[in-house]
Amino acid sequence: MNQFSAVSPTPAFTPVNALQQHAEAMQCQPLGDLLRSEHGHGRARALQWTFGSMHVDASKQRLTPRTLELLSQWATSCHWEEKRQALFSGKPMNASEGRAALHMAARWPLETQAPAGMATAVAECQAQQRKLAGLVDKLHAGRWCGATGQPIADVLHIGVGGSDLGPKLINEALGDVPAYRRIRVHYVSTMDGAQLIPLMEELNPAATLVVLASKSFTTADTRFNVQTALAWLSEALEVEKSALYRSQLIGISAKPDKMREFGIPEAHQLTFLNTIGGRFSVWSAIGISVAMALGMPVFERLQAGAHAMDRHFMDAPFTDNLPALLGSIGAWNTQFLDISSHVVLPYDGRLKSFTPYVQQVEMESNGKSVSAAGQSVQHATSPIVWGDLGPNAQHAFYQLLHQGCHTVSADFIAVARHDVTASAGVTDALREQQALTLANCLAQSQLMALGDAAIPAGLRGKIPPGYRGNHPSTTIVLETLDAWSLGALMAMYEHKVFVQAVLWGLNPFDQPGVELGKKLATGLHQKFVDGPQEQGVDDTAQVCDPATGQLLEQILQWRNAGTS
Structure with missing residues (x-):
């Protein structure tokens, strides 16, 4: 080769390049060979x-131990330890919104010193948990009465997404036996009212407490369900909604000003931090329905398990x-x-x-x-x-x-x-x-x-392969x-x-990806309420396409036929 021959440069080593090359080799190695090789027992113990x-x-x-070694190098190159430290120190990990991510603060135990950047958040969360515990104790003692004087027997938890999935999961998992449950909690999340309708027929309105759980307090799904639930209670009990706000409604949000505007008295407001994302919020006051259903000791034990994992992840x-x-x-x-x-x-x-x-x-x-x-x-x-x-x-x-x-x-x-x-x-x-x-x-x-x-020798020929x-x-x-x-x-x-x-x-x-669909729905909702607008009317809140237009026309036709 002469001095002018082209030489391909050797690619610089990076963990990602190494993982890509390793993956090519692993693609040719069936998982069955890894499991049943002469090193299978040692590999299984190591994993x-x-x-x-x-x-x-x-x-x-x-994967093999070599895979884990390369994954560790990749994580190190991404500074995972420094970012883990920043997470628990209250640094603004949510850069797009300029916020920390401090859901761990909601489950930090009272007797354990919090990291410096989390201490204020922990103190605020613990103050709200004390208030939560007081409301739960009042309910379990039979001292919480509705607008007509009947003790509360059922809780209607209205939320969506993180304000619904976490509490619902926990109540199902830990309250599987009726004897475990202190009070009955029912979850409503779908915006069409389908979950709410049978509950309005089943529950005693005089003994039903509504929990309105919404971080922003503006989520349309939750707002419409609450409006319907309060209309049911007001009509069934023949009381003004203001009386229901004082006796049969709890608000949980990161926006106390919006709860005040709604009319919920401060004594029935629970707040959680803006730095706690909705899908990570079950450990906060959003989890009140867990404590209501199963008791504060269960809720605290749940938080203790999560905190133990926090410490494991930290250390x-x-x-x-x-x-x-x-x-x-x-x-x-x-x-x-x-x-x-x-x-x-x-x-x-x-x-x-x-x-x-x-x-x-x-x-x-x-x-x-x-x-x-x-x-x-x-x-x-x-x-x-x-x-x-x-x-x-x-x-x-x-x-x-x-x-x-x-x-x-x-x-x-x-x-x-x-x-x-x-x-x-x-x-x-x-x-x-x-x-x-x-x-x-x-x-x-x-x-x-x-x-x-995996087909045993005795079944070969009797079970078709594939x-x-x-x-x-x-x-x-x-x-x-x-x-x-x-x-x-x-x-x-x-x-x-x-x-x-x-x-x-x-x-x-x-989660910016969830917002545009909601905004488009706002314009379409108005069409369902008011009917199609006249041609030529400017509608800056709506993008028109023939497929959606056809569906809108068909649905409106059927809806109008049902009300005529």
Whole structure:
């Protein structure tokens, strides 16, 4: 070669380049080979971690210890430790809104000193929790009476998104036995009134307390539901709405001025910080319905589990840090293995709302294609998160998972022990059911990993092949589903999302993508109320397209026919 020959420069080493090269090699190595190689047992031991009463097993992920080493280098190059420190120090992590992200302050224990940048927020959250506890005690003591003097027996919790999903999940998971519930709580979130209508027929209006939960206090879904609920109470009880505001309405918001304008007395207002995002707000006063339904000790134990995960996330090195590991493994699957679909499969009926909760936390946080610096992102970010209860999903979409054309990643979530107070015969029958549920969880994760190789020798030739396998999954096992473990589990997913945002350069604490659709709906709503405007009238709040115009015309025709 002469001195003028072209020489391709060696690309500079970066963790991302190294991960891309590593991913190319891993694409050629089936997950079954990793699991059943001569190093399989050692690999399995190296890819499992225990935190309190939670066990996490990532051995069915398509990775090796070398993958974790490269992921750690990537996280270090993204300054994840410094950004973690900044998060807990109250720095403005939500750059687009100029705010910190201090949902951890709402669950910080009274006896533990908070980081300097979080101390003021912690003090404010604890003051609101004391007020919350006073309202809950009044309710449980039977001293809270409605406008006509009847003690409150039911709570109507009206919210949407983070003001609904978190409290609803917790009440379902921990209040599965009627004896556990101190008072009945009913959740209303859909803007069409479909959830509210049957409750208005079922509940006693004289004994129903309305909880209006909205961070901004302007969300249309919540506002319309509250208007309808108050109209029902006012007409049924033949009292003015002002009397209801004093006796049968609680407001929870980050906007106390808007609650005052609405007419809610200060004694029935609970506030939370602007620095607490809606989808991270269940630990704040938004969680009052949890305390009302299950009692303050349960709510405090839930917060304690979440705080324990906060401390673990703050202090543990990457190699043992569960949120960092789950976040980086998820980013590995999405960005480097090109797996854009992630299914969450709880194998416990009490966790039926866990998947929708995770959907919001992950997709509303990191479902973005613009970085925190305002630049277009050149790689995949949040996967599409979906799923259902595992036993139900086996009869709904597991056919696609096992023999379809899509590769997915998965989280399997199981509960090892479900203690129930019952007769000996019923207890034995339930233990057998629970054993079958756990067996299905492990079997399905095994089949997703191994595919046809999971068919036992005795069944070969009797079961048609075609199981694709090679779907990576993590299995999370809780010893029991109690308040502490549920709090730790939810907080782990919150911090997982933060880690992924650091790796992808995103701001996980804003959600600009939800706003434009709401603004377009405002203009269309006016058309439904007033009818189509005359041609030529300027409508700056609406973009016209023939497809939407046709639908509007058809719907108006049917709506008008129903009122004629």
